[in-house]
Amino acid sequence: MPPYETPMLMLLARLVNMCGGGAVGETTNVVQKDAEFDVTYNDTVTSENQTIYAFNHTISRNKTEGVRVTVDVLSQNLKSPILFVVRQQQAVLSFQVPLILRGLYQRKYPYNHVGRTLCQPPTRAISETQHFFIDVSTLSSQGTNYQLRVSRVESFTLQTDKKFSFTASPSQPQYFKYVFPDGVDTVIVKVNSAMNFPCSVMSIQDIQCPVYDLDNNVAFIGMYQTMTKKGAITVQRKDFPSNSFYVVVVVKTEDEACGGPLRFYPLRPDELIDAGNRSKVVDVVVSPAINSEVYVMGMLFCLGIFLSFYLLTLMVACKTPASPYEYGSFGEFLMSFGFARAFLLIGFSQLTALLCSGQRQHRSLDSVGRSRQESLSSVEEDDYDTLDDINSDKNIVRTKKFLCVSDLARKDKRVLSKKYQIYFWNIATIAVFYALPVVQLVITYQTLWGLNLLLVSCSAFNNILSNLGYVMLGLLFLLIVLKRDIVHNRAMVRNELNALECGIPKHFGLFYAMGTALMMEGLLSACYHVCPNYTNFQFDTSFMYMIAGLCMLKLYQKRHPDINASAYTAYACLAAVIFFSVLGVVFGKDNTVFWIVFSVIHILATLLLSTQLYYMGRWRLDAGVLRRMVYIVYTDCIRQCSGPMYIDRMVLLVMGNIVNWSLAAYGLIERPNDFASYLLAIAICNLLLYFAFYIIMKLRSGEKIKCLPLVCILFTAVVWGFALYFFFQGLSTWQKTPAESREHNRDCILLSFFDDHDIWHFLSSIAMFGSFLVLLTMDDDLDTVQRDKIYVF
Template structure:
């Protein structure tokens, strides 16, 4: 009844030539075998079971070693038809720094190679041996795994530990090409790994080999992997769940370092209760609906813009026709009342001291000649009288619009050409890098590289999260639309200048469109780089998503300042150099800023000094020098103006703005130094946005205070943009993932799609923020349209 007993040569701890008895026993499922093994005997348990082609049953081997303080472990070898599985007990698993954790209870599931026959009987053997001379007690139990094959949309619960991994089989049903495998647990720790592997032997189901094949990701409470039928020729796969020996990969505490290299550490109870469910993913119709929805939203803005332009042109034509009819009517009445024989000339000759329209037209034609960009001051008296002009208590736009328009136009066009050049040289290596990232993810299967919202990440081709990339289309389309709107205004203005229109020549805010072109280009690049970032979002490439946000904020502030200070606005080279410094600090903050006190001190000091220097530049409108005598001059001004004469600031409005700006920036610097936020890039962006909002609010208040008004179109844009920004920020702060934590902790924030089963909260942020940015640009473009018929010497500077 005990099977065959064979003599065998012994090796290892036994003497050479010593015989070892081999005992083979016929064994049955679901029976616990208590036995003893020594170096002198080896036991083989023989099992058989029926395998069906249409039904897969899992077989699980569970082993307990009852003896303590073993000098040599027991070796278990499971021999199957197409595979061999071996493991020792105690099972020694290694963690960080090669720390060793012994496990006396081991459970392993046997892989099930597919069979071609409709039904066949397969045999497998469990060999038990050891090199220990002492008798070692063990328990062996082989059982069938219930619910080894997972059913679609049916949740299954199980328990796993580092020495007792679990895996299950899933077969794609007919008509389903993509599924999402979701593993959940109510326990944060112990840290675990879920893996998707092809149906083959061996199955890699231990902490030290689970990453060898297939797709895998660490998890605490949530894990989700999207699986496509095309990646598995057998139309089926294994879902493997492994509990790790340590929790560092999931952000858990680091255990103590062992005193001796060979010291064994008690792992404690690391069992984890989990459940797995496989749900069908979206089909091709949902992809099409998502793309059509995205295109439809942004094409509607093109249609709306076209309708507004048509209505505006019709209104202008009607006004022009009514004006002509009114003029003819008045002329007829005049002739009847005063019996005028003929009509007098409409315009009397201008005095010789005044500039005629012909001279203006000639100067316009002369603008075709080349003008150097550094020929800023084309009037001889500008250098001599600019200090006199700028020290007036109440400045008008005409005082700061004295330079040749040809030179200023070329100066501001450099903004557009420079940002276009930056965009090309910035985007090309970024695209190459993210393609490499995506390739590494696809080849290695390591889904901890990229911080997706895995519960709403829809793949397309090689891209893992196509929906996050598609939702950035709005930035590109609306950026292009803004460029077209600016181009139309530019053409209309140039035509007015050519026909010597007095309003275009002498009225309103001077029209310079270079910064607007740069803003539209920056918005398009934000969309492109945000899409690149979302190919594989992580902390090493987050600056791709924020770089052009800094540029957009900076360009908007420059445009606001340029409106009332066209002659003294910063050059493109200076502006982009400052923005490059901001991006440089952003990279340093991401790499070195986390918990680094020295970095935060240096950054806070630079932030405060930069705020003071910019405040001085704005207050004195460039009429100061940064040299060795600046401190002496500051003390002298404070002593003479404030102490001796007790006089207040000469430019009160500017002083109020700058005081508020310094309060805000000093507060942000203090917050950064005290709290040291992990997301330095977002902190830096918050500084830029706060300053932009502060300056914009100041501009609106001063505009209304100066007796100016906001036209209907600009007012609608302001209200619409404010509402959209509010909703956009709500979805932004939902936080579906965060690269500030470990990938497993980031997945705890993952949530299902909320729009058309295709887009998540962050996609809606992309939609709304692109619309809000477009609206913000329209506000800057239209907010001073009410001044187009006002003489520039009646428009105040603030």
């Protein structure tokens, strides 16, 4: 023993005596023993004696070994615990046995078997002998038996790409060292276990003392994850100046953090709860992360996939005119991109005025005044109604047994153009004010994590990059719609008969809104995937509801342009859907009152919408609505038992009510955990039902589906099938705890960069783009058919 240790021992003995190591006036006997590694020491300690075990440990700069202290207390019903103090050259570790660990609500769990690894700071010398001492003391006057064993951990340093297995428990945490090899700047630490529970924590900490390796302090420094079966953390060399780090695995005292059951509450505040066997076998593998070449290949692949759609669109557009009254080539359209830039700045209505300004100079003063009036952004659809007898004419026309598009396309085209442009302007405004706080939150996340503002620094960069398809294909769809819009406006200026009186009336405002919504879905989904959690789930779903709603509105608008919902009403309804989505996630789980209220509102909304659709918007909501309903039921169903006047509409609405009532009953009975997806499923089911009805009625009416929309329908159906397959693979989800979500993690299957969810992003963006093209082109066969020969359904 070095000579400087003698006064230290004397001081320690005096401190123990002063702090209650014995009665007043008594002295505590201090016994020092030279101890050896891998030897089990059975001894007894009381308040009157203290034992110090002295160890010599040779450390080398080229070899790292761990030192592990294992303690067992053999006595039962201890009144005072045994205190173990490990004094090292640069660190002190102390713990008591039984070790009391606290869980939720301060519940106490005692552990009589404790194992701790000593912190070993790096040495600069080639070889150095260090001394450390283990002091054992207690305040109990009765003798307490214990076992002490100190052993070397030969495999203390983890090797790259080599699995290392060990066992951990709440009182026996484990940690190991990893040193970055030359040429490796980023590694992925993967921890796996065959056992769901007990819940555990994986932590990455710098090489420094002390090491935080207990349940109550493991989250203090470094990076950590809760885990059941799987956990993985990406570690960069630049974050660790010593080019090495500790991998710490701690088993928690309770399982609530991993979604496990809540233990019973103790009857007394000081009651100790038996924790049982909470040992867990864990495997650790440290592998090099993907290099920059894989990132570049992933980005090039993503760009190549979606740029190919631009190329394919260009090829198709060069060969196929968008409509029978289009005489210009696609090259002519490309020359119009100067106008497209103006269009992005001053809007769709102003672009029309610019394109047509040269043709209108010879018009009368009255026409000039009307042109000025249409250029005002404040003009809305309620400012005009060109029906001569506004009330009687509507009621007569809309109650005909067989309606044609000409019957529901009687309003001034300028009015309807303004009406549907509002859809785009409103969604553009919503997008700006919705996206700004989302981006701000993402930047805050990045800052809190200590990362720069480049998304490439995110560990989930692949999930962010794969959303690029929504943005690129949404922009491509806007360009396709813009081309059709320009061509249609030119035909209108030339007063071509096909443009004025044939085909489905061309209104592009909803199409512009759909393309914008698709782009925003990509942006917000990327922001959500920076850190998917309970607080930002709505970023990923809000514009999905909008896309579904806009598609249904566009389908209805095709045959009902005069009576389609206004933008304000439509967005108000979509806002209500998003509001219920938030309420359902926050309050809907196992909340009977919420599910009853939502189901009632769902059914009432279905009935109200069915009534409005059946009577073509002529059903007034006022104080006499219930009286009229009873009267109609009495006269049509009881008194004369007449069949419905509009058979096709009735079939659609009956099927729609069956579907929606069934979905409402399912929600009320099953109460699905993922309320946002349940709400989205309602929207998608209604959209698919209406789309199928539209196709069937189109074919029943003797109309045809041209080659291009038919190819789009088949292609989109196949892509949707593959997309849904990857969507239902059960990957990570915010509805569960982070530990439970990580159980579903899988390796990247595409280019070692994109996982199943990324493939869902790719395929769903392509499928949505294809669905939009179907809506855009499915009635191209009617462009030469008079509107009074096109049926309404």
